[in-house]
Amino acid sequence: MTIGHVLVTGAAGLIGRAATLRFRSAGVAVTGLVLDDPGDLEVDRVVVGNAADRAAVDEALDGVDAVVHLAAIPAPMLGTPDEVFAGNTAATFTVLDAAGERGVRRAAIASSINALGLGWSPRPRVAPAYLPLDEDLPTEAADPYSLSKYVDEVTAGAMVRRHDMTVVSLRFPFVGGLGEADELDDRLPAHAARVSGDPGLGARDLWLYLETRDAARALDLALRAEVTGSQVVFAAAGRTMAPYRTEDLLDAYYPAVPRRRASPGRTAPVDLSRAERLLGFTAEHLLPDSDEIRDLPTEMRTP
Template sequence: MVARAMVTGAAGRIGRAVLALLAERGIEANALVLDDPGDLAARLVVTGDATDATAVRAALEGADAVIHLAAIPTPERNTAYEVFAGNSLATFTVLEEAGRAGIRHAAVASSWGVTGLPWTDAEDPHPPYAPVDEAMTSQVADPYGLSKQVDELTARMMARRHGMSVVCLRYPYVGGFEERLRAHAARLTADPAAGARDLWTYLEVRDAARAALLALDVPGRAAHAVHLCAPEIIVPYPTEELLRRFHPTTELRSPLPGRAAPVDTSAARRLLGFTAENLLDHEEVPPHRAGDGGQPRRGG
């Protein structure tokens, strides 16, 4: 049973939801943030970078679990060197210091970006099959996706090195309904091509936080990576029609009735007991009403 968790990136979208859920469940929180906004629901707030071992050690005071969320979340606003080096070193530092402190349970924010689909410019990317699962070969050609691949490899090494349980959570597009998701749904409903690289998946931020806490209960000394998303896509069109239109080379390995998400989340159900609970409401409409017929573009 976790008594106090250290949360990196605690002032971010998922970080704040995690702090709120920890407080709701009576679990103390330490926060590591680049800048203290002054309103975090944490017992201890440490200002510093997750790549700084001294700051991480300070933030781990009294903690018995870690939720590592801090990262540069896109390859588009920083240099490739900053994205790859910063993200990779942060995950290494947090898990190494946690392991040395005797902490044996960690959750790490991985990403749908680990598939390579969102940002690769090498070619027009299509998943080889759907539903996509954790075994699908990555098409990464960008520094962010590569950093998340390295994060997952780092988690495996740290599990062996320190005897830890580490769960890497492959988050899709995450947000609150009013703050982000409704506007995103409207954009993609008008132009479904814009969501093709993300396979029109999403996760409400409270579900993202709940998955992180569930990850801290996974026993054993191993690392795991699991896809997370809502069970239905964010646009009001049939999933199979969208796949035929925007990913014509993708093999459909099992039926996707209605708006079923084309991502297999059964590993998260088995490992975490997780199923998304907070869902957008849509009425399914015929695919000919869906925006223009342009090419897929990067998702959010």
């Protein structure tokens, strides 16, 4: 699909800034919808407002032919349960429904690995039904953020039926920059170093990550790919952020979970074939130590 003008909600956020830079560099006009204008966004137009406010979204949709929806409260502790769940899901419904009513037929939204409900579950030691992760796993969502991301995917399906749209929901893991672009963040190496010292910090995300520029590229490809309907797609780097053998990490932190196939070396324990097949997406920006493999110390083998 050819894109002339894209609306990016949450344009001032970590992924939003990368997405606006990518679209602008490709000659695509960008409108950014933000709660507050930071004054330095690489966009053609800024609309200040809440993504759950129909009037603000309608204003932001003027002249737009595609939507990237990123606006959300990104963790369950960053608001009350009502604010997180109701705010996130209302924004997704409003943005997609308003876009559909305006004739926009292509959208990409930021879902999350947390749609599976593993990371912030109030229940102890929640694990996936099997590994590697894939898009067919049943959700264990019980916290307001994870539930909101799962409901966002369901909402996307409803908007496809309601407006004959195509919506791609990208399940992102931890997203961070390598510090190689002045305009973008640099939080990935520091986080990876913490996970290297304590792999338990990365266990809830299965040690997965995606560099910020790759997240933006996945969103771009999601708008342009020759797909239809509602598609849920994992987007992650093909290697883990922890410098240990993936099988050793899984033995330590998910010993009882059945494995449908092995994950040799530092292979990410997630099936990324749908992203490659449907979107033509493979992550390009990897941590510089991605080929390093250490033995998992004995003291780290007990979760």
